[in-house]
Amino acid sequence: MSSAWLWQAPSFMLLSGSMLMLLLALWISLRPAFAGRAAFVGMQLTLAWWCGMAALEYATTWPELKADLARWTWPAIVLGPTFWLLFALRYLYGHGAPLGWRGHALAWSMPLLIGVLAVTDSLHHGLYRSYMPIRAGVDSQLHYFAGPVFYFGALYLYLLMLGALTLMLLSLSRCARVYRKQYLGFVLASLPPWIANVGYITQTWTLFDFDPTPFALTFTCLIFAWLIRHGQLFDLIPVARTLLLDALPDPVLVLDRRRRIVEANPAARRWLGDEPVGRPLDDWHWLAEGLAMHERDVLHHDDHAFEISRQPLGTPARSAGELVLLRDVSHRIRTEQTLSSAMIVLEAQLEANQQLQEQLHEAAIRDPLTGSYNRRFLAEIAPRELSHAARTGQPLALALIDFDHFKRLNDSDGHAAGDAALVAFARGWQSHGRADDYCFRYGGEEWLLLLSGCNAAQAAERVDALRQAFAREPIGTQRRTLTFSAGIAVFPADGGDLAGLTAAADAALYHAKATGRNRVVTAAAPPTTCNETDA
Numbered sequence: 439m440s441s442a443w444l445w446q447a448p449s450f451m452l453l454s455g456s457m458l459m460l461l462l463a464l465w466i467s468l469r470p471a472f473a474g475r476a477a478f479v480g481m482q483l484t485l486a487w488w489c490g491m492a493a494l495e496y497a498t499t500w501p502e503l504k505a506d507l508a509r510w511t512w513p514a515i516v517l518g519p520t521f522w523l524l525f526a527l528r529y530l531y532g533h534g535a536p537l538g539w540r541g542h543a544l545a546w547s548m549p550l551l552i553g554v555l556a557v558t559d560s561l562h563h564g565l566y567r568s569y570m571p572i573r574a575g576v577d578s579q580l581h582y583f584a585g586p587v588f589y590f591g592a593l594y595l596y597l598l599m600l601g602a603l604t605l606m607l608l609s610l611s612r613c614a615r616v617y618r619k620q621y622l623g624f625v626l627a628s629l630p631p632w633i634a635n636v637g638y639i640t641q642t643w644t645l646f647d648f649d650p651t652p653f654a655l656t657f658t659c660l661i662f663a664w665l666i667r668h669g670q671l672f673d674l675i676p677v678a679r680t681l682l683l684d685a686l687p688d689p690v691l692v693l694d695r696r697r698r699i700v701e702a703n704p705a706a707r708r709w710l711g712d713e714p715v716g717r718p719l720d721d722w723h724w725l726a727e728g729l730a731m732h733e734r735d736v737l738h739h740d741d742h743a744f745e746i747s748r749q750p751l752g753t754p755a756r757s758a759g760e761l762v763l764l765r766d767v768s769h770r771i772r773t774e775q776t777l778s779s780a781m782i783v784l785e786a787q788l789e790a791n792q793q794l795q796e797q798l799h800e801a802a803i804r805d806p807l808t809g810s811y812n813r814r815f816l817a818e819i820a821p822r823e824l825s826h827a828a829r830t831g832q833p834l835a836l837a838l839i840d841f842d843h844f845k846r847l848n849d850s851d852g853h854a855a856g857d858a859a860l861v862a863f864a865r866g867w868q869s870h871g872r873a874d875d876y877c878f879r880y881g882g883e884e885w886l887l888l889l890s891g892c893n894a895a896q897a898a899e900r901v902d903a904l905r906q907a908f909a910r911e912p913i914g915t916q917r918r919t920l921t922f923s924a925g926i927a928v929f930p931a932d933g934g935d936l937a938g939l940t941a942a943a944d945a946a947l948y949h950a951k952a953t954g955r956n957r958v959v960t961a962a963a964p965p966t967t968c969n970e971t972d973a
C-alpha cells in the first residue's frame with residue numbers, strides 16, 4: 439500500500455496560510471478591544487481550519503481520506519462567512535448591531551445544519567454525490583460531483599457574503615473620510631476568496647488541480663495584516679470611537695436620510711428600549727417632536743430634560759443623515775430650580791429681615807405715645823444736618839418748646855388729658871412742619887424742632903404760628919386749651935454744635951418762661967420775643 443501522505447508545495451502554501459491566520463487571530467486577541475473583535479478572531483480561526491484541512495486534503499494520497507477531509511472542511515466553510523457578516527455588523531454599526539437573540543439563532547442554525555450534513559455526507563451523499571481522481575497517479579486530486587447540500591450551502595454562503603459586502607459598500611458611501619480606507623480594505627479583502635470560489639464552482643478555474651479558495655484566503659489574511667499594520671485598522675480611531683460612544687452617559691443616535699436609527703449607543707438604548715437600530719425615529723414620538731424643536735430648547739421626557747444638538751452627516755449637497763446628541767441636563771436644571779427656589783425664599787427672608795430692621799429702627803427712634811422722633815434719633819440726625827448746613831452755608835434753626843403749666847393740666851384733668859395734649863401737639867406739627875424739618879419729643883413735655891434753611895426771624899415766625907394754632911386746640915374731655923413757650927437758637931451764630939445750640943435755645947426758653955410764658959424768644963442778645971400773651 440502506498441504512503442498516505444505526499445507533501446508538495448501547494449500543501450505547504452496552504453499550511454503557511456493556516457499558520458498566518460492563527461497568528462493573525464492571536465495578534466488581534468492581544469490588541470486593544472474593538473467592536474466585532476470576537477467575530478473577527480472567530481473568522482480567522484475558522485479560515486485557519488479551512489486552510490489546514492485543505493493542506494491535509496491536498497497532501498493525502500488516499501481518495502477516501504481526501505473526501506472525508508473535504509467534508510470536514512465544510513463546517514469552517516460555512517462558519518467563516520457567518521463570522522464575517524457578524525464582524526461587519528458589529529464593526530460598522532458598533533456594539534449595538536441589529537442582532538438580538540433571534541438574529542443569533544438564525545445566524546448559527548444554518549452553519550450548524552450545513553456542517554452536520556457535510557460531516558455525515560458518507561451516509562447520505564447530499565454534499566458530494568460521488569468523486570473521482572482527476573488523473574492517474576498517487577498525487578492526483580479529486581473531482582467532486584456536487585449534491586444538493588453543496589449547492590444549498592454555496593447559495594447560503596454567497597448570500598452571507600453579499601450581505602456583508604452590501605453593508606461595507608453602504609458604510610463606504612456614507613462614512614467619514616477617515617474610515618474610507620478601512621472600509622475599502624474590507625471590500626478588497628473579501629474579493630479574492632469570492633472570485634476564486636466563483637471560478638471553482640463554475641468549473642472555470644482550479645489551482646494545482648485544487649479549489650483555489652483556500653489559497654485566496656491567504657491573500658485576504660495578508661490584506662488584513664497590511665491594513666492593521668499600515669491602515670490603522672482596529673486602531674485608535676475606531677476603537678476610541680466605539681469606547682467613547684459606549685462610555686458616553688448621554689444618548690447618541692445616528693439617523694440615516696430617511697430618519698431611521700442606524701446607530702444608538704448604550705445610553706440611547708436605555709431610553710429607546712431593546713432594539714432601536716433599523717426602526718424609524720417616529721416610533722418615539724417624544725424624540726421626533728424633540729428634534730423638531732430649536733437647537734437650544736430643552737426636551738422634557740419622563741422626569742428628564744435633554745438638550746438636543748444635531749450634526750448633519752455627509753456633504754451639504756448630499757446628506758447621509760445626522761448625528762443626534764441628547765445631553766441629559768436634568769441634574770443641572772433640577773439644581774438650577776432648587777437654587778432659584780432657595781434664592782426666592784432667601785430674598786423673601788432678606789426682605790422680611792430688612793422690614794423687621796426698619797420697624798425696629800423706627801421703634802427705636804420714635805416716641806411710642808406721639809409717634810414723633812425721640813432724642814436717640816436727634817443724636818443720630820443732628821450731626822448730619824449740622825454738617826449739611828455748614829457745607830451749604832444755609833442757616834439751621836433749633837427751637838426748644840415746653841408746655842406751660844402742664845402739671846396743672848395733669849393735676850386738674852388727669853394724666854390722660856396731659857397725654858392728649860402731647861398727641862395734639864404732635865398732630866398739629868404735622869400741618870406746620872416742612873419736608874426737611876424734624877420734630878423730636880425731647881423730654882416729658884419738651885419738644886425740639888430742627889428747621890433747615892431758617893434764620894432766627896423765619897424760625898420765630900414759624901414757631902409762633904405753631905404756638906398760636908396749638909393755643910386754640912381744645913384738649914381732653916374738658917376741652918381746655920394749653921400754651922407753650924419756645925426758645926430759638928440758630929446755627930452757626932448761636933452755637934457750632936448740638937450741645938451749644940441746645941444750651942442757647944434753652945436759655946432763650948428760660949427767658950420766655952421767665953417773661954410770662956406763651957411766647958417765642960430767640961437767643962440773639964438781647965432775646966427777641968414774639969407774642970407775649972400768657973395763658
Ligand SMILES: Nc1nc2c(ncn2[C@@H]2O[C@H](COP(=O)(O)OP(=O)(O)OP(=O)(O)O)[C@@H](O)[C@H]2O)c(=O)[nH]1
Pocket residue numbers: 840841842843844845846848852853854855856857860881882883951955
Ligand atoms: N400726662 C403726662 N404728663 C407728663 C408726661 N411727661 C411728663 N409729664 C408731666 O409734666 C409735668 C411737668 O411739670 P413741670 O416740670 O413742673 O412744669 P410745668 O407744670 O409745665 O410748669 P412750667 O414748665 O414752669 O410752665 C409733670 O407733672 C410731669 O408729670 C407724660 O408723658 N404724660
